[in-house]
Amino acid sequence: ETGVTQTPRHLVMGMTNKKSLKCEQHLGHNAMYWYKQSAKKPLELMFVYSLEERVENNSVPSRFSPECPNSSHLFLHLHTLQPEDSALYLCASSPGQGAGGYTFGSGTRLTVV
Amino acid sequence: GIQVEQSPPDLILQEGANSTLRCNFSDSVNNLQWFHQNPWGQLINLFYIPSGTKQNGRLSATTVATERYSLLYISSSQTTDSGVYFCAVRFGNEKLTFGTGTRLTIIP
Secondary structure, rough: OOOOEEEOEEEEEEEOOOOOEEEEEEEOOEEEEEEEEEOOOOOOOEEEHHHHHHHEEEEEEOOOEEEEEEOOOEEEEEEOHHOOOOOEEEEEOOOOOOOOOOOEEEEEEEOOH | OOOOEEEOEEEEOOOOOOOOOOOOOOOOOOEEEEEEEEOOOEEEEEOOOOOOOEOOOEEEEEEEEHHEEEEEEOOOOHHHOOEEEEEEOOOOOOEEEEOOEEEEEEEE
């Protein structure tokens, strides 16, 4: 257990489904992140939240919708995904946006069919 | 943005061997981390080491910030050390940039 918990660990969804990924951190950190890791590609930063405000959105399609209701929780809402969205989705947190090391969760392995 | 290069890309070793993984980066950084991603995808933080040397059991790391590189040493390798090792760097409020990783396979 790293202090950052992600659920579910695995998810299979159809292209017309709506699902949500959940991330919770127990470290008292102020910044949270969503990353996408596809096969044979580097980790891609998707979203950054600092003190519950979105500070970065790296040209992510609107079928991915993040939500940060408080500094401990981060969600990624998914709808009408494509098969190429199948990947490992990793959540991370850090003490501040510009300070300290990152701690990652175990990830959600998503398969879109 | 900052460029991060890791070498070697792949490394296959016998159990018990020692190894050195290298990370070169193109600009000044104030955050450097080494991660181990196990076969199940979990990304474990090994070291937060923007400069200097740290040791944790069989692992140690050294970052020479002025020369823009970091080294990760693994001694007496075990099969559980297998996986991909990532170096990631950041300067200021810029995003954490990951290298492409070194895939380490330890053979019993």
